[in-house]
Amino acid sequence: MALAIKEFIESNGLKKGDALPAEAAFAQQLGISRPSLREGVKALESVGVLESRHGEGVFVADFSFDPIVDNLPYSLLADDAQLLHLLEVRTALEVGMIPKIVQIVPAQDIRKLRQLASRMHELALKDVSFEDEDREFHATLFGCLNNPFLNRLVDLFWQVFHRMSDSLPRSDSSSRRQTALEHIAIVEKLERGDAAGLQQAHERHFEEIHKRIMKLRNHPDGAVPSAVQLPANRTRKRPAKAEV
Numbered sequence: 001m002a003l004a005i006k007e008f009i010e011s012n013g014l015k016k017g018d019a020l021p022a023e024a025a026f027a028q029q030l031g032i033s034r035p036s037l038r039e040g041v042k043a044l045e046s047v048g049v050l051e052s053r054h055g056e057g058v059f060v061a062d063f064s065f066d067p068i069v070d071n072l073p074y075s076l077l078a079d080d081a082q083l084l085h086l087l088e089v090r091t092a093l094e095v096g097m098i099p100k101i102v103q104i105v106p107a108q109d110i111r112k113l114r115q116l117a118s119r120m121h122e123l124a125l126k127d128v129s130f131e132d133e134d135r136e137f138h139a140t141l142f143g144c145l146n147n148p149f150l151n152r153l154v155d156l157f158w159q160v161f162h163r164m165s166d167s168l169p170r171s172d173s174s175s176r177r178q179t180a181l182e183h184i185a186i187v188e189k190l191e192r193g194d195a196a197g198l199q200q201a202h203e204r205h206f207e208e209i210h211k212r213i214m215k216l217r218n219h220p221d222g223a224v225p226s227a228v229q230l231p232a233n234r235t236r237k238r239p240a241k242a243e244v
């Protein structure tokens, strides 16, 4: 059924935000029953091709990696060796795109990055995790490049990386402070327009993340990850977890 719907979308040239025909008419048009149509719609929703809006109908969804993040297999999330491979890719992506930023980053983005980094530092001093600020920091940093595909990839890697790092034991408050300081170092280079320094600071951030993961993996408490749980959804509040 999903295939028939996909063919319909393609042959009619439907784009993101376009509505599918109403259920009864659409089922008739495709020559299938309404329950099978519903099943097909559900399947395509779960992979992010369609989205249902309550009371409005079914629409072609905008491209998003969210369904991938939501459907990551448990075997991947619980395997912290894979985390290092993911980190390698994430590092190459971010560090590779960094040199372009200095030339074009607007002053308001630098101010926002400074605020986020200061907030991380404040929270670190209170021994509170700052996952949301960290995510926003990386998103803001690359936002000025105006490349939606890059934005989605940076965020995808960030999300998957942090999901996977749930399997590590909780980091201590000194490594949390260190993490905050790395973000501050990045902002300082940006404020000075120091391209080489920015590249170094960003690389350094990832080297330190790598070291922290290695340390957490070798931690005696880390031998058996404590109750790794599959998060039910993406919106979570500050959990007690590895701050990498």
Ligand SMILES: [Zn+2]
Pocket (backbone or CB within 6 Å): 134, 137, 138, 183, 205
């Ligand atoms: Zn970071």
